[in-house]
Amino acid sequence: MEKQEALIIHPYTYITLIGEDYLLYNTINGEYIRGNDLNIAKIIKRLLSTNSQWIYHVPTEDKDIGLSNFILEVKEKNIGDYIKNYNKQGAIQFYPIKNIQHDIKRYKGYSEYKSGDNVAKYLHELSIYINNQCTQKCQSCNQSYKQYTFCRKEKEIINIDLKALSTFIEKTALPSLYRINIWGGNIWNYPQLKELQLELSTLNVDIYYHTYISNFNLKQIDLNSFKHIVILVNIAEYKETYNEAFHVIENIEYNFFITNETELNMAHSLIKKHQLIHYQIRPVYNKKNYEFFKEFVFINEEDIFERTHTFQDIFRNDTLNCNYFGKMVIFENGDVFTDVNQKATGNIYQNSISELIWKELETGKSWLRIRKQQKPCNKCIFREFCPPTSNIEMALRKNDLCYKSME
Incomplete structure (x- = not known):
């Protein structure tokens, strides 16, 4: 029975990939990994494919310092696991799928x-x-x-x-x-x-x-x-x-x-x-009073992740605007x-x-x-975690009331 090294992402992890930007979020403990790396992005893209079951079989030649550090962080934050002798015919893993019973x-x-x-x-x-x-x-x-x-x-x-x-x-x-x-x-x-x-x-x-x-x-x-x-x-x-x-x-x-x-x-x-x-x-x-809003209303990454987001929270923001x-x-x-x-x-x-x-x-x-449909939020890996747009954004004529717009 063939065995090889494998990176396994836990089913309670939410993954966002936009270009080379990626975010892996643990919906249980709130830990997350974000980064921008072409090689890691390619691996995540494979993990997101329909047949992967969130398991990536790691070829020996692919293990460089970048991937090794990524695997270490995945394990430390309980986002996934790394098994050196993984049985390819092991148990099937189910990953989360958004299911809206009364979708339009x-x-x-x-x-x-x-x-x-x-x-x-x-x-x-x-x-x-x-x-x-x-x-x-x-x-x-x-x-x-x-x-x-x-x-x-x-x-x-x-x-x-x-x-x-x-x-x-x-x-x-x-x-x-x-x-x-x-x-x-x-x-x-x-x-x-x-x-x-x-x-x-x-x-x-x-x-x-x-x-x-x-x-x-x-x-x-x-x-x-x-x-x-x-x-x-x-x-x-x-x-x-x-x-x-x-x-x-x-x-x-x-x-x-x-x-x-x-x-x-x-x-x-x-x-x-x-x-x-x-x-x-x-x-x-x-x-x-734009400067007042920048100081007291705009949010940053710390504000976004100060609480733990559940799959229900994330899927809701990906589907509808709870402000309306x-x-x-x-x-x-x-x-x-x-x-x-x-x-x-x-x-x-x-x-x-x-x-x-x-x-x-x-x-x-x-x-x-939803933010996924609004510029520039549609290109941001935090779009499902930010509060949905409201009439405040419409008043300012600006969707991204966040630290990124101040960089």
């Missing part, structure tokens, strides 16, 4: 999926602008909502048609919907707010009511009527009178929007001063978006939720927008 490619050509509720299971989160009226004069109005879901107003005052909205939501079974966000304008000015609450209470989902801090008045709002309230605070326009709105209450979350380091420090001070429990800090790009996937935004005029920076997918008066989901999966540019 499988749906195409099957009309029963398109017309039924099969794709409705993909909708997880719904954001609804119930009006666009607000008397505040915030400097950041109609800017932040294109980077994060945020309040907004328009000159023509419109309140969403509650009956049409209810019909749109109720006529399709939504088994995976777990969150609805209510936005304005000033949501407290919506004339059918109580009726809306009653309608939504029949759904088994969490309802979050978002309000700008200057529109939030504890004396006029019964907190017991709202399970979740999110208060938006633009630190650049912070006033001392806002302190009345800071309360350590379980059902209130605070979102602080900042544009520079001074505002970041102020947000931290407010969080500490008021002992806030539920909060998020969101950096907003204003076309003047499963989410829809409804404007007060009935238009429906999967990304407010793109054209409306449809509207609540003419389309069903299933139709809009199918349209996004088939022709959309949000749910399935």
Whole structure:
């Protein structure tokens, strides 16, 4: 029985090869090997071939210093093993394969999926602008909502048609919907707010009511009527009178929007001063604070690998964009978006939720927008490990918010 030396890569290792750049990642312990070497790249290419079973039989003449060091690192990081007397008829090794049961490619050509509720299971989160009226004069109005879901107003005052909205939501079974966000304008000015609450209470989902801090008045709002309230605070326009709105209450979350380091420090001070429990800090790009983003938002290799990535994490980033996937935004005029920076997918008066989901999966540019399709990320071995692109990248008109763009 013929025996020879063999390099065996463990099945819990994820491999990326782009040209001569390679990355081997241990999804159990987070260890990885990255490099750029033509000979090693050729070996990895053979390992990635269908029939290899991630086993490379090492010819004696191929063992140079570079390969020997590579093998040593593979063993040290438990990415694989090296067997000097490997039996070519040994046990079969299975390597990981991405398997998406409901991939859009499988749906195409099957009309029963398109017309039924099969794709409705993909909708997880719904954001609804119930009006666009607000008397505040915030400097950041109609800017932040294109980077994060945020309040907004328009000159023509419109309140969403509650009956049409209810019909749109109720006529399709939504088994995976777990969150609805209510936005304005000033949501407290919506004339059918109580009726809306009653309608939504029949759904088994969490309802979050978002309000700008200057529109939030504890004396006029019964907190017991709202399970979740999110208060938006633009630190650049912070006033001392806002302190009345800071309360350590379980059902209130605070979102602080900042544009520079001074505002970041102020947000931290407010969080500490008021002992806030539920909060998020969101950096907003204003076309003047690129350097702030480079210092506080851009990521480097250490940031990317500070946690261990599972195969599920990696395959998800290789398939869909979790910043958008499963989410829809409804404007007060009935238009429906999967990304407010793109054209409306449809509207609540003419389309069903299933139709809009199918349209996004088939022709959309949000749910399935992955780094592998975006320049220059498509040429980077870290593309499946980085956070997916978001509206921040669109605001900066730059996909690579990372150390590589600063080299």
